Amino acid sequence: MPEYWPGAMENPGAITFADQILLIDPAGASVAQRRLLVEVTAHEMAHMWFGDLVTMAWWDDLWLNESFASWMGDKVTQEAFPETEVEVRSVEGAQKAMNTDARLTTRAIRQPVGAMDNLLQAADELAYQKGEAVLGMFEAWLGPDLFRKGIRDYLAAHEWGNATAADLWSALSSASGKDVGKPMASFLDQPGVPLVSAVLVDEGKSVRLAQQRFVLAGVKAPPTQWQIPVGLKYAEAGVVQTKTFLLTSAAQDFKLGVSRPVDWIHASAGERGYYRWSVARPLLATMAEQAATRLDTRERIGFVGNLSALLDAGMVHGGDYLRLLAAFAADPDPLVVSAVVTALEEAKTALITPETRNSFATYVQKTLGRTLERIGPAPRPEEPESVAALRPALLWWASVYGNDPRVQAYARELVDAYLGDPARVDPGLAGAALEIAAATAGDRALFDRIRKRLDATTVPVERTRLFTALGRFRDPALADEALTIPGMTFQEGGALIKSMASSAEGSQRVFAYHRRHYDELAQRLPPMFLAFLPNFALGQACSEDRLAAVHDFYADPKRNVAGTDKELAMREEEVRGCVALRAREAAAAAAYLRTVDPR
Known part of the structure; x- marks a missing residue:
């Protein structure tokens, strides 16, 4: 379905999908696109049991639908498509949920729902990834067989009816002989981690x-x-x-x-x-250095995520953090390196300042750049899917943050080939190459060539790829022009805005656009989506001044639609955390970066 914002929906006997998820050419799809289709399909099929056969009694137990669909969907995906490694990759989803749960503005998974205006906000990473992670934790504690028996009993007892969290706890307790209710309630009925x-x-x-x-x-x-x-x-x-x-x-x-x-x-x-x-602390350092021999892949990914959390909590210093991450950047498993990319993406806004960009570029070259050299910039025959999925991120980091002229030139070559004939470029590299060229050498000529290709294609996946690239242009005039391209669908506009808001400078332009065109946006978007606009206006922001300006604009009663206050509160806590982290650790990070040998 075009313009289908939910992505997919588990209607019994008539599952619906957004066109950009379902309508892909297997021969021309990237690893990320194939994974998305497989995992969304498995999730929606799992809803036939968790959500359709047995349905939550009320919206406060939305997690019963979504967490279980994610849990079961990932199990089916792992069995049917082991190359996706979703059983290992799910760790990053849990890390994302724990990041949200670290803030005082978080919520309990189960919370009272009394009006329509907060239902969309309830369908977040807590309902999906936290719920799935909590289920996995209790499955590991009870044992897979007893946990599965409890789930079967729960489904059999409530098929074609409604159920609550208490019904689930009762079934698991009966199957295992353990009191599951109190431990599970402690994770579901109170906020935090x-x-x-x-x-x-x-x-x-x-x-x-x-x-x-x-x-x-x-x-x-x-x-x-x-x-x-x-x-x-x-x-x-x-x-x-x-x-x-x-x-x-x-x-x-x-x-x-x-x-x-x-x-x-x-x-x-x-x-x-x-x-x-x-x-x-000594044990933490030793475990980081010996992680490849002592910890499995899931544990190493979790170690990286936990290290980032300890930095946020003031339990690890900025220099030590970068030094320990460097060891994981050399990990033989691409999924661990991917976790390092995520960690650096989250930390660089606070730790890296204009004065340390050059030394940080050296650090990137010595860590992620060397991993790129090891796996190669171009796909290799029979390489693991996880390697192909990692390569675009490494190309981006080596080009944009590592300032590697060789990789930048390689990206431009790929773009020239792609804009001549998309079939000449591996679909896994096309998006990264376009974004790199736009971010590092984006001029009027390139902008116009991308626009021309955009006018020539109706394929949803390709149009999303091109709009994402347009969001990476740094020239203010070109960025403003991209925001006013006529005929954008809802999803295409979302891809453009999300891409542009992925940098502090870009989100500033997004905010300026919102200020100029808010009334038009209010007429085009449903009110429940307007509440999320502050997220894009504050993307990668680490400034009290930016925060104050965005707050004043969206807190105005004329623009404060239902849910805006909650989004503002979460973003304010996030930005203030960044400001505090920069004040606390940027100097320590700079001191470490000065010691990195550029040779």
């Missing part, structure tokens, strides 16, 4: 686990307590063991069942826990 600290005691034969709510540095943690299945991984005399303990108090000691002191301990075995974790 726990921070679990692990300290070895009893001469290294026991562990002391303590919990508190995870918050950003300088924020007072509200008193919150969970019942947490904590998975530990440790080694005794080189023999690796895993155990799960249920942490129900503020702090508890647990015996590890060893006769000698353990060699090391990791606080999130299999990266199945929905919690942040901390260990002694």
Whole structure:
């Protein structure tokens, strides 16, 4: 369906899809496009059981539909299409949810819903990724077989009817013989994410686990307590063991069942826990250096995400953060390197200033640039899907942040070939090449060539690719012209705005456009979408002045539609966190970057 903003919908017997998801040419689709189609299809098919066969009793249990559809959909995708590695990639979704949950403006997964105006905001990463991660944590604690039995009993008891979270807990408790209700309620009925600290005691034969709510540095943690299945991984005399303990108090000691002191301990075995974790700083550094031999891929991805969280919490300094990330950038698994890209993308806005851009470019060349050299800038026969999926991000980073003239020239060559005949360029590289050329050498001539190609194609996927590239132009006049291209569909305009708002300068232009054309936007967009405009106006912003200007504009009663206050509050907390992180750690990051050898 064209102009279909939900992406897909699980209507029984008539699943609907947005055209840009479904209408792809398998021979000309990128890895990202193929993955999206497979995973969305599996998610919607899973809804036939979770959502259609058994439906939530009310909107406060929306997570019962979405979390379970994500959980089951990913299992089916992994089995049918193992090359997608979705079972490992789902860790990044949990990391994203925990980032949201770190803020005081977060919400509980289950929350009262009394009006239509907040339903769209309830369909967020908490309902999807957090819910899926929490289900996975309890599946690991109970064991897959008992968990599956509980789910089957739940579906059988409520088929063709409605159910609540309490019904699910009852079924899982009956199947497992454990009280599942209280632990699950602690994750679903209160906001936030726990921070679990692990300290070895009893001469290294026991562990002391303590919990508190995870918050950003300088924020007072509200008193919150969970019942947490904590998975530990440790080694005794080189023999690796895993155990799960249920942490129900503020702090508890647990015996590890060893006769000698353990060699090391990791606080999130299999990266199945929905919690942040901390260990002694020397152990953290040692684990980072030896991660490739001690931790599996899921654990290494989780380690990178957790490291970013510790930076935000003031528990790791900026220089140490960049140094430890460099070790993971050399990881042999592309999915771990992808996690490093995500981590650097989130941190660079705060840590990198105009004065440190050149030294940061050297850092990028020595880390991600070397990984690009290892996998090569062009696709290779029979390479893993994860390598093909990583390459576009590495090309972007090497060109835009690493200032590598060779990669920039390579991107321009690809663009010349693509605009002559799209079939000449691998679809996985086309989008990255267009965006790189626009961001690094975007002039009137290139802009006009992209516009000409845009006029020549009606293929939804290609048009989205071209609009995304137009959002990367840095020339203010060309950027403004892109925003006024006639005939853009809702999805195409969204791709353009999202792309432009991915830089601080671009989001400033988006905000200026909103100020000039708000009345027109208000007539074209449904009110529930207007509430999200501040997100694009503050993309990558790290300035109190920007924040004040955006707040004053959208808080005006003439523009403060239902849901705007909530979006503003979340973005304000995000921007202020960036400002505080820059003040606290940018100097330490700069000091480390000065030590990076450019050779």
